[in-house]
Amino acid sequence: MRPSPRTLLLIVLASTVALQAAALQAADAPKITYTEHIQPILREHCFACHNQGKATNDLALDSYERLRKGGASGPSVAPGDPDNSYMLSLITHKDQPNMPPNSGKIADAKIELLRKWISAGALKDSGSKVEAKKPSLNLAMKSGAARPEGPPPMPEHLCRQPAVYTPRPAAITALAASPWAPLVAIAGQRQIVLYNTDSSELVGVLPFPEGIPYVLRFSRSGKLLLAGGGKAASRGLAVVYEVRTGKRLFQIGDELDAVLAADINASQTLVALGGPQKVVRVYNVADGSLAAEIRKHTDWITAVEFSPDGVLLATADRAGGAGVWEAGTDREFYMLEGHKMAVTAMSWRDDSNVLATASEDGAVCFWGMENGQKIKNINAHPGGASTIQFLHDGRFVTGGRDRLLKLWSPDGGQIRALEPFGELVLKVAATHDGQKLLGGDWSGEVRLASADNGKILSRLAANPPTLETTLQSAQAAAAQTKAAAEQLAKESAAAQAQFDAAQKLLNDKRQAAKTAADAATAAAQSAARAAAEKMEFDKSQAKAK
Amino acid sequence: MSQSILASFLFLAVAASAHAATARLDIYPNDVQLRTNFARQRMVVVATRPDGVTEDVTAKAKISLADGRIARIENSTVYPTADGQTKLQAQYDGQTAMTNMDVQNFAAARPIGFRTDVMPVFMRAGCNTGACHGSARGKDGFRLSLFGFDPEGDHFRLTRELGYRRINLAQPEESLLVQKSIGAVPHTGGKRFDATSEYAKTLLDWLQAGAPNDASNVPTVESVDIFPRELLLEGAGVKQQMIARAHYSDGSQRDVTNLAVFYSNNDNSAAVSPDGVVTAANRGEAFILARFNTKTVGSQALVLPAGLNYAPPTVPPANYIDELVNAKLQKLRILPSDICSDSVFLRRATIDITGVLPSDEEYRGFLDDKAADKRAKLVDRLLSQKAFAEIWAMKWAELLKVKSNLQASYKSIYLYANWLTEQIANNVPLNQIVRQLLASRGGTFSTPPTNFYQVENDTLKTSENVAQVFMGVRVQCAQCHNHPFDRWTMDDYYSFAAFFSQIGRKEGEDYRETIVFNSGGGEVNHPIGGRAMPPKFLGGAMADCNGKDRRQVLADWLTAPDNPFFAPSVANRVWAHFFGVGIVEPVDDIRVSNPASNPELLQRLGRKLVEYNYDFKRLVRDICLSQTYQRVTQTTASNEADQRNFAHGRVRRIQAEMLRDCVSEVTETKDKFRGLPLGARAVQIADGSTSDYFLETFGRSPRETVCACDVRSEPTLSQALHLLNGDTVQAKIRDGHLVPRLLAEKKSPEEIVKILYVRTLSRDPDAAELAALKKMLEGQPKPVEALEDIFWGLLNSREFCFNH
Known part of the structure; x- marks a missing residue:
């Protein structure tokens, strides 16, 4: 039964709305910015000491530019690199001095927001674009030390006798x-x-x-x-x-x-x-x-x-x-x-x-x-x-x-x-x-x-x-495998003999069977001929009467 | 002719003493248990002469085993050879001694252990002492915990801290640990032992086993014995081998003679070699100590010169104090000095008990008294005076740091001092006073004993102070590592501090008052590992503090009659006041390596104090009535070297406050101190911060710490100069107008001189003194000045400033 036009329309509308909602969501993925999200956090926990009037340790966080400039200990954030952002390591108490001082840790949700903000490039406001990342470790590698000419240097026929043999090795020093x-x-x-x-x-x-x-x-x-x-x-x-x-x-x-x-x-x-x-x-x-x-x-x-x-x-x-x-x-x-x-x-x-x-x-x-x-x-x-x-x-x-x-x-x-x-x-x-x-x-x-x-x-x-030990164990291994090989050879020969005997038996039996079959065939043939001759004789007898 | 007879007689006498009979024979240890094939036990045989002299006869005695299959003897050491029981017998000079031997599992192997075998080597060889790798930074980056308080960390540092360096598990003998110890490579610490020694073998065995760490439940050392326990050695050069034996928590015994660290606290009399051989030297006494693991034990060694002529004194002792002191003097073969004269006794007792000098009337009265028990009556009279309580309140105030500062207001300190004086004046038993102090709660104004917790806020310091003041024990060292010379471990320290971790303090309505209360929460954490330490009595069992104020639990334990620390340490302090030196000296440093000069006396005084229900006044009475207290300070040839055994009296400088009071008393002047009316005495000053130049110069305690050493009595130039030129003596002589008054009373200069002598020195001037002074007075137009000069001279004399 086909859905009524009304139902169809509803379905279409619903899906449109859903699509629009999805599109809105995609467009709306909010940028975390300093002006909107980060400043209130810093205001609550940090401005008291780190403002442009009082700049403890030369650090002022109440202006984006000053924040980026950093303070006496260096830059406070590394855009895109939260693990290397000094401010984050201080407020997570990973480093000393714990910030804010003499207080409990800032709420985890706020720290998470700060982390996300730094990861996304520490944007100033919704109009900011992510800065190009500073050159980091990930440069395309050009080989600095050139490969030398000739075959790869390998030892040729070196003696392998150890200077000292110890049953247990020591810690690897090099x-x-x-x-x-x-x-x-x-x-x-x-x-x-x-x-x-x-x-x-x-x-x-x-x-x-x-x-x-x-x-x-x-x-x-x-x-x-x-x-x-x-x-x-x-x-x-x-x-x-x-x-x-x-x-x-x-x-x-x-x-x-x-x-x-x-x-x-x-x-x-x-x-x-x-x-x-x-x-x-x-x-x-x-x-x-x-x-x-x-x-x-x-x-x-x-x-x-x-x-x-x-x-x-x-x-x-x-x-x-x-x-x-x-x-x-x-x-x-x-x-x-x-x-x-x-x-x-x-x-x-x-x-x-x-x-x-x-x-x-x-x-x-x-x-x-x-x-x-x-x-x-x-x-x-x-x-x-x-x-x-x-x-x-x-x-x-x-x-x-x-x-x-x-x-x-x-x-x-x-x-x-x-x-x-x-x-x-x-x-x-x-x-x-x-x-x-x-x-x-x-x-x-x-x-x-x-x-x-x-x-x-x-x-x-x-x-x-030692070479002696290696030799001994190699010799022992050789002897062992040789013995095993010999044993197998013996067994194989025995198996072969068995096989040959069985083969002969088979042949004999086959021959006997064939002979019997041939005899049976010949007998059957002669019986059939005899039967045919009798039938013919009987027929001729009947005709003669 | 007679000379040769005399000579032969002497020869016989000497010969006779050389072969004096043996009164008893001892074999140590007297029971031996050997387990596993690793076990062995060194034996020592000691012969004691009738006069108490001991001799090491191990080499001379005949030692045999009842059943020779069980064990064998080699170099005085027993090694097990089969399971079973037998007896070991020693025979010497007609005497025998026996040891029971029990061997089990003799064939079993005993695997080498890090804590049981390797750590003791570091201790014995001196590796983990503070001067070497046990120092805070170690040496060139290699640190071991001091005396091994951190075996787990030591194992890590040895094996894995520098994984390539210190040990070599492929070629153990090449390990740097071994190479440096045996001196095979340069080592700033020198060669510690031979390559063939058992110490090197222990390290190598451990390395060959792969340098394993211990499994979690390794048997621990519970106690250590040292034998013999007492030595009386006659003659320089005489030797005695000591042995040390450890008892483990799994019930096993172990001969640790080769692993213990031996030392003597007086090498001048008896030194001990690293292998435990004591060698006698000069006359005196020494304490031979053995340290193994965290346990330190000791034996007393007395050294007498050979050929000493001694006959014990025949005067019967006056009381138990004399019995015990005399017993020690007899052991040392020292003769005590004579009993002092009445005038000396009068002055000495009056100063010691009341802190002032006897007046002229008291002096004449005492000397004229014919009663046989006049000294006892004098002591009783002195003890009944309030001054006695004031002096002891002052002495306790010094220990309790009664001093106003930014933390403790003047008002609360004033109330604190007054409370203390009241308690002592009312004869409240000392243990009750201490219990009140320790368990106090409330406001520092309304409940003065709570000031105890206001003058010290820090938990660890409070517990150190309690141990030092009330138990005479210094546990400070154990805050960072196990105590080097005593039994206290870090565990002991922190679990004792746990009694003081739940003290709450808040400001009262009056900002100067602090309210002290039991906060019910708060723990002390061990610095290694951080575990919370449950409260444990120092040197005692775990405490049950469930739901209780921990301080109350501690106070009850400390002041209980059976507490082994409190009564003896208090008795020791009381003793030290009257003798200038304690039975244990310093009085707040009782430890295994600082033994009492007379342990029996100390214990007896402690028991007496408990018997007297902690009324120390009665103990003072016993002390002052003993002959020991009444001996003259003049020494004899026999006892001139004795400083610690009370064979003679001691010359002691009068303590600052009492000296001040004496000066004021004899000059008839009045002092004004803060918080006290005019004419009060310096011993009555409540607050430690109230002082003046005189008092400070003469060593008044600044009350900054609880140490008894804060009260100083060393002589200084300032003291001499102040008495000579300072305004205390001169001004008081002038202001007191004593001399003009006596002159106005028509006393002759000679009479006045006698009065001055009696006042200041409690004696009449002798003929020579009188003659010299008369000569000085003759022809003086103004006798006032001359007499005042004499007065000044007397006040500057040592005889005045010292109690003798």
Whole structure:
């Protein structure tokens, strides 16, 4: 039965109204603006101290322009970036001094509104447009360190006998992935262990008789491996190996305590190192002479890295101090202020424009080399971030006390985290092609995982067994498989014999059956002929009468 | 001829004493339980001579096991070899001693534990002391909690704080923790122990096991024994091995001689090596302490010189005080000084009990009195005077910080002081006074004892003050870490402070008055972990404060007759007033490592105070009538070195307020202090902030803290100068007109001199003094000036300013 015209009309009207309502809603999605939404909140809670007449700490919030200008502590909001907006962190009590002071926290709904307002660009009024975002971390990446010519530098026929075998590995003190080859170096006890990251096979062991390596770095070309370390409280130095041959090319430095941080510059002319002596020493590779000493640090040197373009040297210490210097000199370029607790690791992005630092306060910070200012701050690992490494494409990988290894996109969003390690993650790396991630933890476990889905591909031993053990177990495995093969061969032969016997029986039976069938056929044929002859005879007899 | 006989006699005498018989033999410990194959027990055998001298005869005694299968002995240490029970016997010089031994589970292994095995190594090796890694910032970034108050944090810092540095689980012997301790690499703290020592082995075993943390319920140390408990060593160089044994919460025992930290509080007499070997040195007494975990225990060690000639005195003791003091003196082989003369006693007692000097009449009367019990009668008369209550009210006011300031108004302080004086003058038992103070509520005007909570607002400080004033115990150290030399832990500290966390204060109608009430809510949180601490009596059990005013619960506990802290500490303070030094000194620092010079005396006085229902007047009477109190201050050859055992009297400077009153009294002048009428005495001043130059110079307590040390009696240049040139003495002599009055009464200069001597020094001048002064007076045209000069001289003399 068709609906009456009246009903139809109603339906149409209703849907029109609905459509209009939807359209209205879409058009009406209110912009959160300073004049309409934010000013009343600030008036109630903040103007008493932060107005243009009284501007406590030079901050006035009663005018949009003054608000954007900020105060003595810097800008109050970062449009589009609520996590980095100082005002928001003070009113959420994430930072001190809590605002408003001596009062309870502002209502959550109001804080949420402020957060949304900042996210949307901190608009002034309904006529404002969102400002273009300041250049942030997410620049299109142009590779800063160029890939060298020739095949990827891999070790060729290195000895794989470990210098020391220990049943249990120690905490992973250093981990480095070659920038251009599928190779990873892992620090062990008096040795450096090299694995092929494509096959997870052990490809070599480099002896480090001076003690334990606490820092491993491939040169930017991938052809050299620098190992810094030594014996704690006794001796420290840096050794450079040629990756292809495993040869020790030279050693540098003579510290009174183990070297904890070291790097070699891209042109392979300078080596910088440092440790508990609180001094960074930069040496000339050519003759081992001291090029510069940096004495500005007040605590143990925990990280040292030359920028990929070789212009700058970044250093950091256990008290949270970090600085950038003109490479090869002790002239300060920038002091990077901000970390309150120890800086545990640093990494340069390939374009040499951004330096990342990881700290025990859980944050990973990014510093721009245009002005030495902090670009971004991520609370990467609550409890303490231990390590950070940039990949060639601008992604970066971090690890921390929360036992997680995390992969991040170039603009600071977390892509994924691996399933938790058994202990705190100490060192991380990523393979040259950005396809695989490596992480080492306090228990000595080193994992190789896929960057695409986080699946663990293999575990690499920092304490590989001795060649004797490998030989023994290989021999035992060979003997075992040989025995198994022999057993199977025997069984197969037996089975074959059985099969042959059965086959013969079958043939015999078939033959007998065929013979019987033939006989039956012949008999039947002769019976039929006899019957036919009888019938004919009978017919002829009947005819004859 | 006679000389050789004498010589041989002496030789025999010496020889005889060298082989004096053993009166008893002791073997320590006297019961031993060994569990698991880890257990062992060091043994010590001590022989005691008839005269009480002890000797370590472990090496000389014959030690044997009844059943040799159960255990074996090596180097004086017993190791279990099979389950079972047996006896260990020691034989020496005709005496025997026995120990019961019980071995169970001897084959069982005992896994190494962080708290049970590794932490004690840090304590023993000195790693976590305040001078080293136990300091607030640690050393070069490596911090351990002071004396191990935070094992969880220590485990984290050792293993994971710098995950690459301090330990190496692949090659444990390469761990920096081990390398530095054994001196294999440079260590500012030096080599702490040998690579072959059991301490290194403990660390290595722990590292080889993977540096594990403990499971949650690890047995805790409940108590520690130290043996032997008393030593009496004769001769310098004599040695005694000490042993320490711990009792755990799971019932097990453990020989911790190798893990305890030993120290002596008097190395001059007896020093102790880190391994617990005491070596006697100079004559004196020392307390040998052993600390393990959070427990500190001690043994008394007395050292006598060899070849001492001593015969105990034969004078019978006057009362229990003398019995106990004499017993200690006998142990020390010290002879006490003689009893003082009447005039000395009169002056001493009058100053100590009433804070003034005896008048001429009192002096003559006492000296002329022939009654046998005149000293007792004098003491009773003095005790009945109001001045006695005023002095003690003043002494308590010093401890209770009775002083007006921005917090406490003058009016409330005035009322507070008056209330205190009234209570003491009315003989209210001390425990009742204290109970009223602690549980007080109401307005500071209407209920003066509430001022106790107005002069101190902070919860933690209030609890520290209560412990220090009423228990004589300083728990301040335990606010931040376990007390280094005493039994108090942070837990003890915060759970005691919990009694004072529910005090409410508000302003009264009069803005100067504060209303103190029980707020019923508020907790104290432990700084590590933040848990709320339920109230627990200091050194006692958990308190049931459900629905009650916590302060009332505390007050009841503190003032109960069986409370072990209150009565002895009060008795000690009373004692210190009369002797210048307490049985425990300082009087508000009773701790294990600061033991009483005579523990039996202290306990007895405490019990007596309870017996007297906290009427300390009766205790004062006992003290003043003892021979100990009445000894002269002159020393003898036997006791000249004694400072703490009351073998002789002590010269003590008269306290500021009483000195002022004495000066006013002898010069017949009147002082005007705020809040008091003209002629009142300085001991009656209610408010701590009312003072003047004289009183401050002579060390009047500023009443800023509850410490007994706020009252100062050290000599200063200002004091000497003020007496010499200041206006107190000179002005008072002049204004009092004593000398002109006496001259007007037609007394001769010689008579006046005698009067002045009696007034100021409570004695007549002797012949030499009189002759010299007469000579000085001769030919003086104005005797007034000369006599006033003599008066001035007397007031400036030490004999006047000191109680002797």
